[in-house]
Amino acid sequence: MASTITRHDPADVREIAATYEQHTAADVTAACDRAAAGAEVWGRTPGPRRAAVLHSAATLIEQRADQIATDITREEGKLVSDARGETLRAAAVLRFHAGEAERTHGEAGDAGDPGTLAFTRRRPLGVVALITPWNFPIAIPAWKLAPALAAGNAVVLKPSSRAPGGALALVAALRDAGLPDGVVEVVIGGSAVGTALSDDARVAALSFTGSNAVGDAVRERVQARGARFQGELGGNNPLIVLGDADVAHAAKTAVGGAFGAAGQKCTATRRVIVERAAYEPLLAAMQREVAALRTGPGLDAASQVPPLVDRDAQKEILDAIAQAVSAGASAVTGGHAGDGELEHGCFVLPTVLAEVGPGMTVIDDEVFGPVCAVLPADGIDHAIELANATPYGLSASICTNDLRGAFRFVERIDAGMVHVNRPTPGADPHMPFGGVKGSAGSGYREQGRAALEFFSQSQTVYVQHDVP
Template sequence: MLTLHDPADVRQIAATYETHTPADVTAACERAAGGAELWGRTPGPRRAAVLHAAAALLEQRADAIAADITREEGKLVADARAETLRAAAVLRFHAGEAERTHGEAGDAGDPGTLAYTRRRPLGVVALVTPWNFPIAIPAWKLAPALAAGNAVVLKPSTRAPGGALALVAALRDAGLPEGVVEVVIGGADVGTTLADDARVAALSFTGSNAVGDAVRERVQARGARFQGELGGNNPLVVLADADPARAAAIAVSGAFGAAGQKCTATRRVIVEQRLYEPLLAAMVAEVDRLKTGPGLDAASHVPPLVDKEAQSEVLEAIEQALGAGAEAVAGGRAPDGELQHGAFVLPTVLAQAGPGMTVVDDEVFGPVCAVLPVGGVDEAIEQANATPYGLSASIVTNDLRGAFRFVERIDAGMVHVNRPTPGADPHMPFGGVKGSAGSGYREQGRAALEFFSQSQTVYVQHDLP
């Protein structure tokens, strides 16, 4: 039995779930193999109808799902509701993809012969999803997998599986046939059994680099496909011509939204020296307006971290930075009073930060932002690229030439200009480069279908003798 505690007050139990064994995983893969036969033969427009109907159910249930997500994962209830509606939008986008014909047609080299291509499902695919977007990330993996005609075995994070279960419930209530989506909940033994099952033709993973690299090795060793969305250490570059108040608003939004628990959250602010002190002051003023509190409190801006373990990891990284010479000009600790019973960390801005600090060199998954001064745009880009990751990056400037120099030279899969580092649309590809990319496959948008399907070329001789 899995017992989860409310991140806003760990004295309270938020939810309990039955867990699964490796034998349960094997049985789930067997049922999915049967489901793949039926779903793979289902015409695209009928698959689309199920996705559209499930989206409508998510929209109807958004308030209840959001409240459950907040109690379990901790995020602001408004964010949880927006995430649920985003999941519905993802289902609708891929319903449209299921209705469209994908392929090419033309004359073959031989007379009287038509050549064309079509996309075919892979069969059974596995999805391993994280806790920080407990319904949106399962949706943006499940929707293209189902649109392409696959059956799915889904393993959500044990830290917050409720959103994934709500999504699957909507799909089943919308008419998804039995066996097309199976859910397994458990730890590493469940994950490795799923990765090793020969019926799983592909596995899509979102999570840490250490776990993702291990899963990739297992999956690819037996010739199956792997898709990975891994870590990020996302930079926001601020040039000297930027308005410090606007730049601060962008930085604070990107760093502290969802308590920094986004793979695309702003981790480092790299600012030209002339604007360093004005930007720091503006960021502190922005942070002073933020209220740290429970996700169910409509007045809160910064919710708790997912659990006490996550809180300890973030506070340890802050302490390491302070010991190495950084200065906390905002936050830098857990709050006192009633909030001490939750997994809270005050939004933290670190000045005098530099290499050798975990908050600069690695991904710290919480409300922590390191601010680093540089001499100019070239040094800023060099510092922004000085990381093994390459997920998202942003620049704040009024200089069009500087902005496009940044776009051309930054090592990131997603680039924003005068916007925070988080943010992605369902119809656009999502993914990183370098250590942020577990493979060459992108998520979201039409690109998502490439991972979950394979191309088949067909020749038909119609001019028979």
């Protein structure tokens, strides 16, 4: 009998949200067999026909959005409004890449020899693998699947076993839209499944989103056999607040960036670095903003901060807070798990930490939850220095009314994505997404037209049309 994975509702762990079959390494081999056959069919399918499938799948997802969102919330915990927005985002990503599949990609021009035309074309890689996380269970699979399929590849997808339901809903829509058999296969399981997928010789490329520790191990295995690797790894994202900034706006920006989705975003604001003149006013304003937030179940329309994904995540966050407090930090808001009606869920109250410093987990590492550290800086140069004092470089933001300061920040910050007077989270389907330093698993970007670079290869063609 096949083993199973049981997921409990993060808002009340006494309730079972879903149960899934757990796959094995042998299942991965069988999935790659089917994908190899599917790649032969899909790779020869004209771009406009690929586009039609993606468009149809997007329509089905839009029609099913309410049910998909409810299922995601029961399994992963996020606000149902966020889950619905994420589901519609997945549909938008499919439509964007449907448009890319309809276009001709390449360049044409005269060759060096007379009577010869030279042009380039993009070709699929064949079978590609995707390993996706639990925090955006339908959007991240969509933004990997869509360009992979638009480019003509077959895909073996391994969603996180913490929340695979969104990925399964996405694949169901693609199949119902007419995607041929074998073009997308799904495997669910732990490290043995991931290792088998990384090692299969038919997998020409693997795209991964997750922690640095796991991502680095996957990259080594994939690149050791000469396959492509794309990684979107961790982040320890700073928001700089200069003394001239509007304090109320900066506080809303910080709190929204730190505690949206309970801080379970790779782009969430982890550190707020404030010029000393604005430090105390901003800290007070953040306290007021947090006091107005309601922590509660994702299916409750009044909730603003949902639970963490499971008890393990809850413990990890509480341990990080305790380590900071024992090292001298003070929790000016939150700092503990939910009580009363929340005690059966995986809740951590939104936590703002002051008096923080190096050596604390909340400063040095990515703490994937509703925790935000606030620290002072002596001017913009010091603030940028503190912001860059991390091995990560995913997203960064600044609040200021000084145009010169804003562009000084843009030029000097070590981040793949930069925001001015906006929170650190935020990305559009048509714009490249990715980081630098430890946040970047490779030089390949996700989303936008840039995503197609990873999932295809260029072929240069010379045609001599003036034959003597």
